[in-house]
Amino acid sequence: MVSFKLNGRQVSLDVPGTTPLLWAIRDVAGLTGTKYGCGAGLCGACTVHIDGVALRSCQTTVSEVANKAVTTIEGLSKDSSHPLQKAWVDLQVPQCGYCQSGQIMKAAELLAKNKAPSREEIVTHMDGNICRCGTYHKIIAAIQTAAKGA
């Protein structure tokens, strides 16, 4: 049994401590917004926040998050009202949408510490997150839009 805070609520999951957080979140806690893309920390589709830091949940075991606070895309806001989510809708960023939870979570980490990131800072921060539909330019624009409105 591993206990941690998931989107503000205390949870105790009955899984081996070595279970990747990704699968515990998706298959046990039932929050499927966090995606499996590579299972090797190479694509960023599984990005979540652990105590406010964006990390790859496929490379993090549940025992590593014991007593910590995990935030997934479902917990970023109650009603898609985070400035990034609003900008993502306004600029029609997603195409297939599969990588976008990870993109938004990664971007949220940036905006939390840098209120007005430059294009270069955005690219450096986001470079580990693959979008196969090629929405990169829209992601940059949406982060800039959210930064202005935040």
Added chain:
Amino acid sequence: MTKMLDTSAAPTLSRRSLLAGLGGMTFCIAMGDGTQLVNEAQAAPTAAKQINAWIRIAPDGIITIYSAGTEMGQGTKTTLPMIATEEMDADWSKVRIEMAPPEREIYGYIFMGQRDMAIVGSRATQLYFNDMRMAGAQVRRVLINNAAKMWKVEPASLRTEASFVINPATGAKLSYGEIAAKGEVPKELPVIKPEELKPRKDWRLIGTGVPRRDIPEKVNGSAQFGIDVKLPGMVYATAVHHQTGTPISWNDDEIRKMPGVLATVALPNGVAIVGKTYPQVIAARGNIKVQWNKGQAGGFDSDQALEDYAKVIRDPNADITNLAKKGDAGKAFSDAAEVFKAEFRSDYGYHAQMEPLNAVVRVAKDGKSAEVWEGTQAPDATRDEVAKALGLEPQKVTVNQCYMGGGFGRRSLGDYAAECALIAKEIGKPVKLVWTREEDITNGMFRPQSFQSLEAAQDDTGRVTGWRHSVVGDGGVLLHTGIQIPYYDVPNQQIERRGVSHGIRVKHWRAVGHVFNVFAIESMVDEMALASNMDPIEFRLKNMAATPKARRCFETVAQMCDWKAARPEGRALGLSISERSGSLGAGVVEISLDKKSGKIKVHKVWLAVDGGIIVTPQAAKANLESAIIYGLSGILHEQISIKDGVVEQSNFHDYNVMRMSDLPEVMEVKLIDTDTRPTGLGEVGNPFIAAAIANAFYRLTNKRLRHLPFTEERVLEVLKA
């Protein structure tokens, strides 16, 4: 009273609630031949025999429209119902969208004389445009006729607006919901003449910025992809495969003893591991050791095979398929003042859709029916393949369509859903099958590798009079998409494919053959332009006799990029053009080169596209930009190599897809305003890019890139040569 057409001739409906007992109106539209042109089209819809529910209006005014545009991010789930809504003159905010069931005889478009639902080849908007317009117009006419009857006035005296029928003479209004509650749908739907369709100037939705309906759920994690489905009692599976082999034996005892493992299942070309949790089956997969009967591709070496293709070009006994014969190519070459020859190569490419392939299947306890959850480009193919795997009639298989985390041509066969069905049948429990990323790559179905030989003949005026193009490879039609040059007028042509067979799995891949064929064609044209000392656009217009449509694309892109303007030191422009799915696009890139590392940096991309009438401009543009990125990624980074029958790449560390840092600083796309039918826009942004970069590269280095992809290693070799 339920008002509907006789549906007795129609196959079983998977959504009966649409039809029965709810009141309101259900419209059963006979779909016409979607391949007709808009301008001619408008000939009355062909009398298709199938009828079914496409559109339903409830008494509360809510309109439900089926979309047959499977959604992989291109926006057609929204686009197709929007087209019908435009003609209905309905309130878009009252429209709900559901995915059409996999009944291809009812919901399929007609392509090459057959009904099909596969959303491939940029087909959705172009092939459903006329049908959806006609359907909407018929519904509107029925609503007007009903209102006219209620008011006892002439239908022609009434008008419609945003889900209301209005009588201008009295100011009276009836909502579509009110009419649906009391009115009737006639047995025979009214025939709409083409000239009665809403004229373009009156469009309120088509051509405007209607947002995609799938986007809100894609920013908060609620969009349901196939991989997200969970059923009560469901178990998890993953698998290992061999490209062409069959499993002989494996360390079954050891695997079955691993934590959580419930079973292993022999598959036609692999072994599945079933367990209680997904991490447990992945762990077991890491330990499985399979003895394979390796089959045809057992010792396959992709580099060696590509070298062998060069011999096939000279082999008189090769398996040749003639693709185009025009004029007298032999004479054009013997009479030529100048002859050009060149060869090009291209490696295998992988789709790398972000969601690894997966499906969920539940087989009924009695084995007589099954249900599938999958993100698929072809729900009809999924139904058929699952039915075949289970020995059932297709009607006994229900397909629940989920969003796709990318398709790009890979998700149109139903193959992994059928595999999941076999496992579910054997295990007797609902199964979620998820291929690991490693499996997705090593057991991929690839854009085929190819070898190209081109020859062109110029007469003494410089006009290109002869053209020979031969493509060698394994993959049939996949090899020769994009090999024709209808945007040029070359009087004597001989175009052929030379087939070989390796057994390596190949598949459509976002414009597939265009990628290497257009690379070869437009590189060759550029070589001739340079040799003629002509501007590349001038050469294409004069010496290649580019069509008026191509001229418009070239002139537009020239204006966009200020073609003749000087570029900064170390930068150069390259130009190319390609046709795909009826659309034509001319593009220019501006690149620089790091001669030490061999890295090509693409700074700017401009693309001018004639795609006919643009139905959803925002999504159209997004598709083109997406294709540019996909194209850039494919030709700069992506490479599949196969040794001893095994794919050498296994994940995103060695199959490199483009990341944000390689994004061009400028990416401008312009849709040329035309009044012709909508054509496909999902892929035309991709194929031009290879030759554009190779042509720019030549201007920087005086060297030709002749082998895709242009990896840094390969660029360095070219620079040294």
